[in-house]
Amino acid sequence: MNPCSHCGGTRCRAGPHGPLGGWAGRDPGHARLLSGLTLEQRFAPGDALFRMGEASRGLYCVAEGMVGLRMLHPNGAGALVDIAYPGDLVGVRAFLRDGCHRTGAEALTSLQVCKLPTAAARQLVASHPQLYRRLVRVCLDALDASQEAMLQAAAMDNRERLFHLLSRLLHHCGSPVAAFDGADAIDARLPVSREDLASMLGVRQETLSRLLKRLSDQGLIEISGRQCRLWPGGGRLATRPTTPLAAARF
Amino acid sequence: MNPCSHCGGTRCRAGPHGPLGGWAGRDPGHARLLSGLTLEQRFAPGDALFRMGEASRGLYCVAEGMVGLRMLHPNGAGALVDIAYPGDLVGVRAFLRDGCHRTGAEALTSLQVCKLPTAAARQLVASHPQLYRRLVRVCLDALDASQEAMLQAAAMDNRERLFHLLSRLLHHCGSPVAAFDGADAIDARLPVSREDLASMLGVRQETLSRLLKRLSDQGLIEISGRQCRLWPGGGRLATRPTTPLAAARF
DNA sequence: CGCATCCTTGACCCGGGTCAACTTCTGTGG
């Protein structure tokens, strides 16, 4: 068994990407260290890695499969706020603040992770500031992504946002399919239900269904159940006039 | 002149809060260090501390006044994403990632800040890991706030969101006013234009105007120009039924 | 005083929420 290139575990399969892998990849000693500290765990689709409000129990490196990060509003509404792919690290924020999770994490697919328990992780980052900085970077990127999403919500209509969302999902979990005109289409089985897709856009299921229909009527996608194909050249959708607005200050 | 309790500058006036102040407050040596490194700067309303895309030039501690953080979408739409009050630190993210600013910062009022230039700040955090961790904490809190905002956007209607927004603004920059029934009302001059308020909610000016009218018709607020008063007891608005949703997983 | 900026109001229309029925899917047991 080869140690995981993400986190040092013996079963991970993907490339030397991700915050842990990037750190371990530069130094065999680091890799050995990590390898000795990580625990491998498996989850079935729907299982929870951790729930909102629980204390941090460690860092999870996604080895295979996908993890959904879900936030829940007191009034009962919930939304999928992010998806983690192989190589990504989950649970970093709660670990860094040594507090409780603000999101719940659940397996979206059959899942394998490498867990780095809190105590071990604390020792590790204490003696390796570089690693600590990498974890910080993960949160900075998350902040960027979150604000980016808010801006998109204000600046694009839901049809465009859905297209971008699908595009992101498929580029992560899809495989190219030969298309007629040079560029390849992408095809994949979506890891999430319609309801979750809808929650990511902040719309209802029914609306999502109509948005999908519009996109496929326009020939930008082809979708049936969870099987989804993205046609190339959809990059630029029909552009709206986009009001100029008083933003000349910048 | 007393050194600022936020950042060690000699002109700051507010209490020993904020990330820098909390650090300097525990150790006179730290305070002296900071005091020697910070530069005081003033800005007129509308002036930019930094713009989107610029490289980080340092950390700014808000001494007096307020700072608006604005993000701009390529298509021209812009939104005020956050407001910084005295004691808050601005520019942390770009500093931590040693990259360019993802938001622009501008003075909303007549403003005084203490600037800690990048080079000095780097040395400081290198020799004081505690301080570094405080900066990280600032970003973690920002991430929480951002995701919280997204969730709120999904779970509450715009009237409620506006009320909460005003409530937050007034609690930061308002002064209590005696009210008839025990609890105090809060009164203040809003630091932002209608247009910016609207952008924070993701709605148009006209809609904002109507939302304000509805709130004041209901007796929850009183507003005229930028002068705004919040009546007590508005904490619980009329509650909507709030759909249960399939969120029993958590 | 006139002009510009900020804010409000009205009319109209479209996107999306809601409710309800209907149509696949998917998996399970006979």
Add this chain to the structure above:
DNA sequence: CCACAGAAGTTGACCCGGGTCAAGGATGCG
């Protein structure tokens, strides 16, 4: 292999919130 039940997804009817356009006050400034 089929039958069936339950879940997942789709569609239609209807209505309301909010976007858009356009006009009409306030307020402030030279």
